[in-house]
Amino acid sequence: MSRGFVKEDDQEETPLVPPRADLPEGVTNYVTQNGMAELLAEKKAMIGEKSAIEASTEQEKRIAFNFMNAKIRLLEDRIASSKIVALDEQPKNEIRFGATVTLQIGKSTKILTYQIVGVDEADIAKSKISFISPIAKVLIGKKTGEKAILKRAKKDSIFEVMEINYLVSTRPSTYFKG
Incomplete structure (x- = not known):
């Protein structure tokens, strides 16, 4: 069914997710070993935060889940594109x-x-x-x-x-x- 036939009260707001730090197109996402550990710890914390979401209504809970899922996806993309630089080889x-x-x-x-x-x-x-x-x-x-x-x-x-x-x-x- 098209969104045009859904009651206005049933429509969920698409959460606006703030972007991660700017990395220009085509620039390799270099990180230190500590930087990668921080990204992975941030992901773990977000997953924990997502599992602890409490809301007064089911709609608020879905919106909060969608927001956290979007943040986690951005973080996972950043982690996947990361290239660890071995400082002892510099x-x-x-x-x-x-x-x-x-x-x-x-x-x-x-x-x-x-x-x-x-x-x-x-x-x-x-x-x-x-x-x-x-x-x-x-x-x-x-x-x-x-x-x-x-x-x-x-x-x-x-x-x-x-x-x-x-x-x-x-x-x-x-x-x-x-």
Whole structure:
């Protein structure tokens, strides 16, 4: 039967699901081992959240289930497209994906440390920047002592690479299978 013959009260709203972090078309979805563990933990948490859904009406419950299923599908697509980068195989003297980089900004004494990670791992509060961010793009390929220039509208930012590390987490991997 066509939707035109369904009572208005019986129609369910299609839940709007916020998109995941932007990954441009054609760009490989690189992740660190920790990033993959976080994605899998997020999936496990969502499945648990879905099974705990309580609603006052059957319609509210169906809408909540549809919303969670859509979020889980987006996450599963992201997981399926992920390519784990082994940090211990990266060149130790050059900035690449996964590097933790210590930078001096211009002539100031201000020092910043960032790790270059996947789009889902990026969190500036944790000093993790996406590999597709402008600053990561100018840093990739640089070596200790080299400078990277980030072109900005009013004034360019100059970063000197002070140190490069590839810290492999010692945290045990917790993978959810299913």
